[in-house]
Amino acid sequence: MNRLEGRNALVTGAARGIGRAIAEALAAEGADVAINYQSSEADAVSLAQEIGTLGRRTLLFKGDVGQRSTWTSMIGKIRQDWGRLDILVNNAGITRDKTLRKMTDEDWLAVLQTNLNACYFGVSAVMNMMIEQKFGRIVNISSFVGQAGNFGQANYAASKGGIIAFTKTAAMELAKYNVTCNALAPGFTETGMLAKVPEQVRAQILTRIPMGRFGKPEEIAKAVLFLAADADYVTGQQINVNGGVYM
Ligand SMILES: NC(=O)c1ccc[n+]([C@@H]2O[C@H](COP(=O)([O-])OP(=O)(O)OC[C@H]3O[C@@H](n4cnc5c(N)ncnc54)[C@H](OP(=O)(O)O)[C@@H]3O)[C@@H](O)[C@H]2O)c1
Numbered sequence: 001m002n003r004l005e006g007r008n009a010l011v012t013g014a015a016r017g018i019g020r021a022i023a024e025a026l027a028a029e030g031a032d033v034a035i036n037y038q039s040s041e042a043d044a045v046s047l048a049q050e051i052g053t054l055g056r057r058t059l060l061f062k063g064d065v066g067q068r069s070t071w072t073s074m075i076g077k078i079r080q081d082w083g084r085l086d087i088l089v090n091n092a093g094i095t096r097d098k099t100l101r102k103m104t105d106e107d108w109l110a111v112l113q114t115n116l117n118a119c120y121f122g123v124s125a126v127m128n129m130m131i132e133q134k135f136g137r138i139v140n141i142s143s144f145v146g147q148a149g150n151f152g153q154a155n156y157a158a159s160k161g162g163i164i165a166f167t168k169t170a171a172m173e174l175a176k177y178n179v180t181c182n183a184l185a186p187g188f189t190e191t192g193m194l195a196k197v198p199e200q201v202r203a204q205i206l207t208r209i210p211m212g213r214f215g216k217p218e219e220i221a222k223a224v225l226f227l228a229a230d231a232d233y234v235t236g237q238q239i240n241v242n243g244g245v246y247m
Contacts, residue, residue, distance in 0.1 A: 003229040005030035008082050012065045013092030015040035017191035020047055021217035022089050022224045029229060032057040034078055038064055065092045065118035071125035084133055087228045088126050090119045090140045095193060097152045108155045115159035123170050136179035137228045140167050144187050144246040164238050171236030180235035182227050187242025189215040210244030
């Protein structure tokens with residue numbers, strides 16, 4: 001316990017789903033946690049209260065991670081109030097599922113902006129601080145879809161595959177400063193994102209998962225915790241937490 005005492009973290013899209021489980025796990029291990037959210041205000045406030053009851057500090061940031069200006073203000077405030085940032089988890093993500101024949105440019109661009117461009121904005125916003133500290137742990141949430149592809153998800157697959165390639169390059173460039181950068185690729189996980197998938201399709205998906213069940217957000221969070229707290233000599237990797245759906 002308290003493996004992250006004295007560390008602080010920023011988790012994007014932290015109010016609900018996988019991001020919330022990650023924020024809770026980091027705080028439970030002793031980290032102060034800054035919470036980014038876009039629209040889930042009540043959930044973000046309740047998360048901040050929950051983290052406060054653990055005796056940890058929090059900062060609440062409402063903002064679209066696909067905009068550079070959101071990062072400028074979040075990192076400026078963290079620098080001012082906390083003086084450093086040890087852990088960044090780029091978790092926020094969206095889907096706009098359509099086959100290529102139905103996909104619009106807007107569907108493509110929106111998913112790339114929120115999932116991939118935000119990841120670049122985030123890493124570029126925090127890297128100077130982490131380089132100065134000679135310490136940083138960056139975890140980018142990808143997806144097995146970025147490795148395997150998935151019907152109706154060309155935009156999402158491209159964004160998540162891009163995250164893996166981006167992560168490896170950032171890892172190479174930042175390694176000598178003791179800043180690690182890894183991608184975590186979940187399989188189908190029980191959150192609002194999966195709930196949007198029609199019941200019949202979810203039943204079909206289950207038949208493809210060797211472990212025969214969907215993942216839980218807490219199971220993804222455990223792997224993030226490993227990367228943030230224990231994986232000092234792990235960088236440029238993609239860690240798969242997917243019940244075997246892609247091997
Ligand atoms: N669930 C799965 O099966 C699965 C599988 C593989 C990978 N993933 C990845 O895991 C991550 C979390 O997904 P989830 O399943 O927890 O999804 P979710 O339940 O739909 O939650 C998405 C989160 O992203 C935030 N978000 C979306 N657009 C944002 C923006 N522009 N700026 C800031 N925050 C934004 C949302 O914030 P608000 O609610 O505040 O708007 C919300 O907290 C995503 O990157 C997703 O691609 C999920």
